[in-house]
Amino acid sequence: MQQYASDRIRNVVLLSQKGAGKSSVAEAMLHTTGATSRMGKIEDGNTASDHQPEEVSHHTSLSLAVLACEWNKSKVNLIDVPGDPEFVGEILSGTRVADAAVIVIDAQAGIEVGTELAWKFASQAELPVMFVLNRMDRENIEFAGVVESLREAFGAVAALQQPYGSGAGFTGVVDLLGLKGIEFTDAKSKVVDCPAELLDDASAQREELLDAVVAVEDELTEKYLEDEEITEAEMKGALHTGIRERSVFPLLCMSSTENLGSGEVLNAIVDLLPNAAESLEGANSQLSALAFKTIVDPQLGHQTFLKVLSGELSTNTSAHNISKRADERIGHVLCPVGRQHAEVPAIVAGDICTVAKLSDTLTGDTLVADKNGSAVSGIDFPEPNMALAISPRTKSDVDKLGTALHRMTEEDPTLRVLRDQATGETLLWGMGDSHANIALEKIQQKFGAQVDVSPPQVPYRETLTKTTTAHGRFKRQSGGHGQFGDVTIVLEPVPGSGDEIEFLDEIRGGAISRNFVPAVEKGVRGAAVDGVLAGFPTAGFRIRLIDGKEHQVDSSDQAFQLAGALAFREGAPEARPTLLEPIHDFHIHVPDAFTGAVIGDLNSRRGRVSGTDQGEAGETIITAEIPLAEAQRYSIDLKQMTQGRGTFGSVFARYEEVPQHLQAAVIAEYKEQED
Numbered sequence: 001m002q003q004y005a006s007d008r009i010r011n012v013v014l015l016s017q018k019g020a021g022k023s024s025v026a027e028a029m030l031h032t033t034g035a036t037s038r039m040g041k042i043e044d045g046n047t048a049s050d051h052q053p054e055e056v057s058h059h060t061s062l063s064l065a066v067l068a069c070e071w072n073k074s075k076v077n078l079i080d081v082p083g084d085p086e087f088v089g090e091i092l093s094g095t096r097v098a099d100a101a102v103i104v105i106d107a108q109a110g111i112e113v114g115t116e117l118a119w120k121f122a123s124q125a126e127l128p129v130m131f132v133l134n135r136m137d138r139e140n141i142e143f144a145g146v147v148e149s150l151r152e153a154f155g156a157v158a159a160l161q162q163p164y165g166s167g168a169g170f171t172g173v174v175d176l177l178g179l180k181g182i183e184f185t186d187a188k189s190k191v192v193d194c195p196a197e198l199l200d201d202a203s204a205q206r207e208e209l210l211d212a213v214v215a216v217e218d219e220l221t222e223k224y225l226e227d228e229e230i231t232e233a234e235m236k237g238a239l240h241t242g243i244r245e246r247s248v249f250p251l252l253c254m255s256s257t258e259n260l261g262s263g264e265v266l267n268a269i270v271d272l273l274p275n276a277a278e279s280l281e282g283a284n285s286q287l288s289a290l291a292f293k294t295i296v297d298p299q300l301g302h303q304t305f306l307k308v309l310s311g312e313l314s315t316n317t318s319a320h321n322i323s324k325r326a327d328e329r330i331g332h333v334l335c336p337v338g339r340q341h342a343e344v345p346a347i348v349a350g351d352i353c354t355v356a357k358l359s360d361t362l363t364g365d366t367l368v369a370d371k372n373g374s375a376v377s378g379i380d381f382p383e384p385n386m387a388l389a390i391s392p393r394t395k396s397d398v399d400k401l402g403t404a405l406h407r408m409t410e411e412d413p414t415l416r417v418l419r420d421q422a423t424g425e426t427l428l429w430g431m432g433d434s435h436a437n438i439a440l441e442k443i444q445q446k447f448g449a450q451v452d453v454s455p456p457q458v459p460y461r462e463t464l465t466k467t468t469t470a471h472g473r474f475k476r477q478s479g480g481h482g483q484f485g486d487v488t489i490v491l492e493p494v495p496g497s498g499d500e501i502e503f504l505d506e507i508r509g510g511a512i513s514r515n516f517v518p519a520v521e522k523g524v525r526g527a528a529v530d531g532v533l534a535g536f537p538t539a540g541f542r543i544r545l546i547d548g549k550e551h552q553v554d555s556s557d558q559a560f561q562l563a564g565a566l567a568f569r570e571g572a573p574e575a576r577p578t579l580l581e582p583i584h585d586f587h588i589h590v591p592d593a594f595t596g597a598v599i600g601d602l603n604s605r606r607g608r609v610s611g612t613d614q615g616e617a618g619e620t621i622i623t624a625e626i627p628l629a630e631a632q633r634y635s636i637d638l639k640q641m642t643q644g645r646g647t648f649g650s651v652f653a654r655y656e657e658v659p660q661h662l663q664a665a666v667i668a669e670y671k672e673q674e675d
Contacts, residue, residue: 001068001335001342004075006277006350010269011077011307013098015091015121017114018083020106021134023049023061024256025265026080032187032262033069033076035337039259048338049080054441062438064090064293066305066336066352071266074275077352085117085644086432089381089414093292093363095125096379097307097352100243100273102265107133107141107166107253111149113644119154120616128243128274130250131157132265137255141166147251158212158239159251160268161261162202164195170255173264174202176209177239178232187259210235216242236271244274276350280309287311287319287369290376294363296407304358305336306347309376311369313353314346321358322375323365328358363413381413383649384429386635388436389457391426393450404447408439415439422459422537432635458629460666461499461580461655462531463540467492470571474562477554485559486549487512487520491571494542498655501525502542512548512560519557520545523564532572533579534667540580540655543568579663580655581627588622588638588648595620597641605630606659625653629666 016022027047031039040047045056049065060082067078081087081094095101101122105115122129133146143163150157161173164181172183174194179202181192194202210230214220216238223230242248252268254261293305306313313319315333320326334341334354347353361367364378392401405417405428416429430436443449469490476483494502503521507514524543531538548560586607590598599609599622607626615621626634631650638646658666 001070001075001344003344003346003348004351006280006348007275008074009077009276009348009350010074010273011079011097011099011276011279011350011352012269012273013079013081013094013101013122013127014104015081015095015101015118016083016104017106017109017112017118018060020083020104020109020112020114021256022083022104023047023080025102025104025132025134025254025262026067026078028254028256028259028262029076029078029266030067030069030337031259032266033071035067035069041257048340051339053445054438058438060084062087062090063295064094064305065338066293066354068335068337068342068352072270074270075351076266076269079352083114083118084434085114086430086435088431089412090293091121092379092381095121095127097290097292098125098127099276099279099350100269101125101127101129102132102269103129104132104134105146105150107135107143107146108138110146111153116153116645126246128246128249129154130243130252130268130273133251133253134256136163136166136170136253137168137258137260139167141170143253150251154249156212156242156247157249157251158209159205160209161252161264162198162205163253164198170260173253173261174198174205175264176202176206177235179203179206182264184260189261189263212248213238213242216245216247240272240274243272244278280350284310286373287313287367288373288376289313289319289367290378291358291361291363291365291367292379294361294411296411301357302361302410304355304361305352306355306367307352308347308349310349312346312348313355313367315343319367320370320373321361321365322368322371322373323378324360325371326360328361328367330355331357362410379413382431384414384416384431384435385648385650386432386436386633387427387429387456388440389423389425389454390428390440390451393452397449397451400447400449401443401451404443404449407447408442412439420456420459422461423457425456427456432639455632458632459582460534460536460658460670461540462533462536462538462577463580463655463657464491464493464538464572464575465578466574466576468571468575469546470567470574472563472565472567472570474559474566476559482551482554483556483559483562484551484554485516485519485556485561485563487545487560487563487567488547489520489524489564489567489571490542490544490546491568491575492542492544493575494540497540499537499539501528501539504542504544506544506546507548512550513555516548516550516555516557516560517545519560520548520564523561523566524568526561527565527568528572531577532569533577533663534670536579536670538572538577541575579658579666581629581658583625583653583656584628584631584650585653586622586624586626586631586634586648586650588624588646589615590620590622590638590642590646592618592620594642594646595622598622598638598646601637601641602626626650627656627658 164172214224295303366375528538
């Protein structure tokens with residue numbers, strides 16, 4: 001593949017509802033440009049973008065793929081990202097380095113949840129948008145109705161084409177810019193005169209398009225009002241400006257599986273969408289490149305996707321990772337077409353490449369020419385919201401699992417691996433059940449680690465609610481020196497102290513030596529790790545050491561430590577112990593239509609709604625407190641309640657007492673697990 005100047009490069013992210021045919025659209029364009037010799041099929045698992053084993057088995061996109069192709073003396077980098085919003089990390093990486101978005105819509109289904117989310121992702125990244133109505137070869141397509149619904153939902157959507165028909169009758173389109181026909185025959189296009197029977201309707205549609213276009217530039221508005229002719233070239237120039245300013249959103253139609261219309265979509269990408277140079281205005285000549293995707297292969301090592309933002313990246317050179325303050329050796333610079341790669345001597349500003357075996361560079365890092373360079377803004381990934389408890393199945397899986405988790409989190413920044421100190425579990429956090437389960441598949445298939453999976457335990461606590469005095473004595477005689485320690489402590493609750501255990505030395509008159517006091521504290525704290533109700537850690541109380549006795553010969557640190565533990569175990573049951581549960585603060589974003597249902601569900605979870613605010617247009621932000629025990633599956637349940645439109649984040653707030661009518665069941669459940 002030849003090297004192109006920045007103004008001949010287009011970086012386009014493909015977004016859609018899951019299953020709308022986005023990857024097939026990419027496949028058709030690759031074949032039309034000659035980048036592939038034949039079109040792959042999703043069901044056959046041989047497409048250029050969905051080539052990872054888990055993508056082949058699930059017949060869907062699960063990770064970002066860059067597909068480079070050449071068209072009309074330009075290079076087009078198609079960035080195919082998953083349609084499932086749980087793989088939001090891949091989507092955000094793609095929108096971060098794209099200069100425009102193509103939102104693919106199933107013409108039969110029209111606007112779907114994924115269409116709305118695709119629009120949201122593109123808008124958040126301030127990307128120009130072009131719509132493509134796919135699957136025009138299917139029956140019962142109402143083109144005019146879909147276009148109107150898009151305008152109602154997204155604003156100034158401008159249809160650039162009028163289809164000849166739909167289903168088996170989809171044999172061409174009218175190009176409204178030039179008012180000419182384009183016939184599709186054997187996946188090729190031929191320009192013809194506009195069919196006479198479509199001319200009147202097409203002319204009316206062109207007037208609508210003209211109204212949208214002339215509003216972009218004052219000069220064209222004046223010409224239009226004075227009934228002067230506006231040329232096709234002038235319309236394209238105004239469209240380019242309007243698209244870049246996000247005041248116009250063009251729409252084209254095609255059939256990806258039959259490869260009808262892909263050439264026209266490519267023409268629009270090259271002629272109308274912003275080029276890479278327009279997105280790099282003000283860039284200097286020094287190297288600056290953003291790592292936006294990392295793939296870790298057990299055999300091949302790291303493969304890093306880079307977008308060059310300024311300067312040039314050449315093969316067999318060095319660069320400095322300003323984010324990690326580490327030097328990197330750049331070996332081969334590769335141009336990616338899915339799983340295939342073509343070596344190129346250099347990549348200019350605005351272009352995308354992959355580099356293998358970088359030692360320290362991960363997603364979000366900046367590579368520069370030297371230590372004097374500056375980091376660019378990375379990618380703001382959301383925090384994961386669903387956890388699974390995982391453990392190695394056998395001893396041989398221990399090391400494999402450790403390696404796999406490390407590599408997986410390097411590859412996907414929206415995965416987290418945490419050790420819950422309270423429960424002792426290893427938790428794998430993801431963006432939802434699909435995201436977490438796909439990660440588990442990779443761990444087992446890619447790294448050969450077999451794991452056991454279960455819902456995470458709720459990290460309950462115990463606390464004391466009544467002040468009590470307790471005595472503990474440890475005495476042992478077995479010939480020679482014995483063991484003796486005797487202490488009296490007061491246990492008293494300290495509301496609001498959280499996980500704290502306060503220890504006060506109130507010994508007076510030298511009842512026991514000062515050097516034994518730390519041993520008493522250690523003994524009580526150690527015993528409190530396993531509470532008296534169900535073995536949960538006890539916290540939120542104060543220990544007052546008020547008295548004790550020692551033996552001149554037999555007393556020791558160990559004896560007083562054991563005496564302190566005995567005193568706690570004697571006193572805690574009398575101090576009216578109770579169970580505490582973690583409460584989390586939730587911020588839930590839902591479409592207005594679902595607000596009532598979501599609030600009702602929160603009430604059923606013992607949640608407390610503290611407020612609602614208006615978010616983006618048509619969106620409500622609900623703030624609530626929910627016990628963690630009631631929210632373990634909230635990611636799944638919210639998706640079902642809101643048809644996939646709802647999102648949320650949560651953080652730990654505090655511990656609260658479990659309602660008395662629920663405590664017995666929780667205690668019984670955990671005692672049964674111990675047995």
